Amino acid sequence: MKTRPKSETTQRSVGEAPACYVYGIVRDDARLPGDMDGVAGEEVSLVRHGGLAGLVSEISPGQALGTREDLLAHxxxxxxxxxxxxxxxLRFGSVVTTADALVEEMLIPYHDWFETVLDDLEGTHEFAVVGVYVEDAVLREVIGEDPEAAQLRNRIRELPEDAAYYDRIRLGELIVKALDEKRQVDSEALVRALEPLSEAVSLRTPTSEDTAADAAFLVTDRDLPAFxxxxDELGERWAGRVRLRMIGPLAPYDFVPAPPEEGT
Incomplete structure (x- = not known):
């Protein structure tokens, strides 16, 4: 992995103690891959306590975070x-002052909750399944199913550009409304097809207007081949209309519940 020179990333004052950047929580017997650099090119290590460990690297206390390189490193x-x-x-940008603070502020007060979540996630991975509309195909659907849209399209073709201005606006509104309705139907179809082979499902906000469906699934190692x-079967059924792809395995960001209030 390419790293930035320390002179560009973690310029610490003499005697300044490093802070602790936290990537996540694992069990204390986790083994780290070799040759793995963290944010700002720092070495990744484990801070262990009570059967758990924080996955961490050092970071300058005043270092700004937020570049694309930082996010990709995380x-x-x-x-x-x-x-x-x-x-x-943990979400990008989680920092505590020291390794001791990680133990005192996270590993001790949230120990039982971390244990429960890790137990629930054991043997699973997250997979994102995203469908994107084939533009020409879905527009043909919209025009074929909506007489007003078909009439507007034909009129726009016959009129000068300036004269068809309001017709184009109206046609655009109809297409957006129709795509919203199709997205709802297609998202439900995606979940219906894959939910029986997953432990949990999380529908995600579409990232663009041509998104047909976007959902995250928590899948066990046992069910992965069938999933x-x-x-593949759904992709074949939607071929020519929706391009479907599966992304993963991923860390289960979409399936980590909110932590309890400290002391509850």
């Missing part, structure tokens, strides 16, 4: 570790 560490062990991933077959 994701790279979490995904590399998640390939071989169960990880409770992959079901994705």
């Amino acid at each position: 994701e790279g560490v979490v995904e590399a570790v998640a390939a071989d062990t169960t990880v409770l991933p 992959e077959d079901a994705v």
Whole structure:
């Protein structure tokens, strides 16, 4: 993995103690992949306590985070570790002042909750399944199913560009409304086809107007072959209309519940 020179990333004052960047929580017997760099090119290690461990690297206390390189480094560490062990991933940018603070503020007060979540996630991985509309095909559907849209399209073809201005606006509104309705139907079809082969499902917000469906599935290692077959079958059924792809295995970001209030 390419790293940035320390002179560009973690310039610490003499005697300044490093802070602790936290990627996630694992069991204390987790084994880290070799040659793995974290945020700012720092070495990744484990801070252990009570059967759990924080997945961490050092970081300058005043270092700004938020570059694409930082985000990719965070994701790279979490995904590399998640390939071989169960990880409770933390969101990008989680920092505590010291390793001792990680123990005192996270590993001790939330110990039982971390244990429960890791037990629930054991033997599973997250997979994202995303469908994208084939533009020409879905527009043909919309025009074929909506007489007003078909009439507007024909009129726009016959009129000068300026004269068809309001017709184009109206046609665009009809297409957006129709795509919203189709997206709802197709998302339900995606969940219906794959939910029986998963432990949990999380529908995700579409990232673009041509998204047909976007959902995350928590899948056990046992069910993965059947899940992959079901994705392939749905992809064949939607061929020419929706391009379907499966992304993963991923760390289970979409299936980590909210932590309890401290002391509850």
